Amino acid sequence: DIQMTQSPASLSASVGETVTITCRASENIYSYLAWYQQKQGKSPQLLVYNAKTLAEGVPSRFSGSGSGTQFSLKINSLQPEDFGSYYCQHHYGTPPTFGGGTKLEIK
Amino acid sequence: QIQLVQSGPELKKPGETVKISCKASGYTFTNYGMNWVKQAPGKGLKWMGWINTYTGEPTYADDFKGRFAFSLETSASTAYLQINNLKNEDTATYFCARWATMITDYWGQGTTLTVSS
Numbered sequence: 775d776i777q778m779t780q781s782p783a784s785l786s787a788s789v790g791e792t793v794t795i796t797c798r799a800s801e802n803i804y805s806y807l808a809w810y811q812q813k814q815g816k817s818p819q820l821l822v823y824n825a826k827t828l829a830e831g832v833p834s835r836f837s838g839s840g841s842g843t844q845f846s847l848k849i850n851s852l853q854p855e856d857f858g859s860y861y862c863q864h865h866y867g868t869p870p871t872f873g874g875g876t877k878l879e880i881k
Numbered sequence: 882q883i884q885l886v887q888s889g890p891e892l893k894k895p896g897e898t899v900k901i902s903c904k905a906s907g908y909t910f911t912n913y914g915m916n917w918v919k920q921a922p923g924k925g926l927k928w929m930g931w932i933n934t935y936t937g938e939p940t941y942a943d944d945f946k947g948r949f950a951f952s953l954e955t956s957a958s959t960a961y962l963q964i965n966n967l968k969n970e971d972t973a974t975y976f977c978a979r980w981a982t983m984i985t986d987y988w989g990q991g992t993t994l995t996v997s998s
Contacts, residue, residue, distance in 0.1 A: 808984060810926075817976055817988040818926065829986070861926055865983040868931075869942045875925040 776800050776864055780873030786881040791852050795876045797845045797862035806866035809838055809847045813858040822847065823865065854880075883907035885977055885989035892995045893967050900963045901992045903977030910958035911935045914980035917951060917962050920991070921973045931980055932960060967996045 777800035787793050797807065805825040810818035820829040822838035825845055835850040849856055857880050862873040888902040903915065917929040930941040932951040939951040950963040964971055977989040 806983070810985075812926075817991050818978075819988070820984070820986050823984045823986075863926075863928075863985070865985075867983075868940065869928050870983065870985070871928065872926040 775869055776803060776866065776871055778862055778864060778871050778873040780860075780862055780876050782876060783874065784877045784879065786879045787852055788881045789852055789854055792848065792850045793852060793878065794849075795847045795860055795862075795878075797840075797847075797873050799843045799845070799864055802842050803864045803866040805841045806864055807838070807840070807845045808863050808865055809836075810861045810863065811856075811858055812861065818861065821860075849878075883979070883987050885979065885987055887975075887977060887989040887992045890993040890995070892997070894998055895967055895969060895996055897967050897996075898963065898965050899967060899994060900961055901975055901977075901994070903960045903962070903989050905958045905960070905979070908979075911955060915951075915960040916978045916980045916985055918976040918978055918985075918988075919945075919973045920976065921970075924973075926976075929962075929975075934960070964994075967994075969996050972996045 779798045781796050807825045809822040812818040821832050826838045837848045839846050857878050860876045884906045886904045891899050893899050911934045914931045916931045919927045929945045932939045948965045952961045972995050974991040974993045976991045978985045979987040
């Protein structure tokens, strides 16, 4: 199975800052990577798929990049509603494993 | 609009069985697969498997073979997750999520299962 490693596990930032979350795959997954946001007590929401394609309705301050084994999610000008947990997941075959998650908290 | 509405919270004893439902609306049910994802309290997301809603064929992740069963009621656009012989470690929130060409795009609201004697 492909292992997905996310970093950092937690991150503290202020409104208006720019943050980057990284995800590393244990083998080449080309661009088959998605990012999800999950707020406390809610279901995950798709943000990005195919490494860099924003899902419908996702603000342009979110951007995804990378290919192969190294990926990142960048959030420009953090807004209060951006705080929560973020997960990467590959979609290159089964099982489509998730990263361990990054908890983004308000500083 | 596309919605996945799951059944309500469950409280069960070890050894019992639970069946969680996920009713889809807003799209053609049989055109998309359905994933199931487990989230233990305070933990991350774990893919349990998926069911092909056109053929009814389930695929289980290795950790979810044996006591877990996915099924369908296609006429009602509903997918089910059944867990037999419940254990304390099954305590978690379970999500159904639509699978569109390997991308999990819409999620149910989650069903919280508590297993306790």
